[in-house]
Amino acid sequence: MIEDIENLIPHRERLKLIDTIVSVDQKHAVCTATVKESWPLLSGDGVCAIVLVELAAQTSGICIGWNEKLKTGRPQGEAGGWLVGIKKAHFHVDKIPLNTSIILRSENRLVVENYKEVAATARIGQTLVGEIVLQILLATRDDE
Numbered sequence: 001m002i003e004d005i006e007n008l009i010p011h012r013e014r015l016k017l018i019d020t021i022v023s024v025d026q027k028h029a030v031c032t033a034t035v036k037e038s039w040p041l042l043s044g045d046g047v048c049a050i051v052l053v054e055l056a057a058q059t060s061g062i063c064i065g066w067n068e069k070l071k072t073g074r075p076q077g078e079a080g081g082w083l084v085g086i087k088k089a090h091f092h093v094d095k096i097p098l099n100t101s102i103i104l105r106s107e108n109r110l111v112v113e114n115y116k117e118v119a120a121t122a123r124i125g126q127t128l129v130g131e132i133v134l135q136i137l138l139a140t141r142d143d144e
Helices: 051-072
Strands: 020-024 028-034 046-048 080-091 095-097 101-112 115-124 127-140
Touching (some): 028 051
């Protein structure tokens, strides 16, 4: 059974952009998100493509949260926070129209202790609209 999104990432209300977890395993996550009027970076009838970076981060967070919960049995966020940097981002569109469904896929490419490099893609239907590579570092709590 696919977990509830809020059990895996800390985002709530307006900042939780992911609608559905399609699949998740130790290395990948596939999610969907639909552009809504409440989204950040919305202007007129669409959202700036830079929002794909946040969607990639949330999709990556789904995989990370799922792995952490499997490993520790604890909900996301109890182990510490994540620091995320953008290594590369390439957008094939400038704007994504309101009510458009986006399919996101993240893959852990490199995992070394508390560091991960994650590659993500964003598609509208079969059309590739964004490619993002993130660098993620787990900031552990002092009591661990």
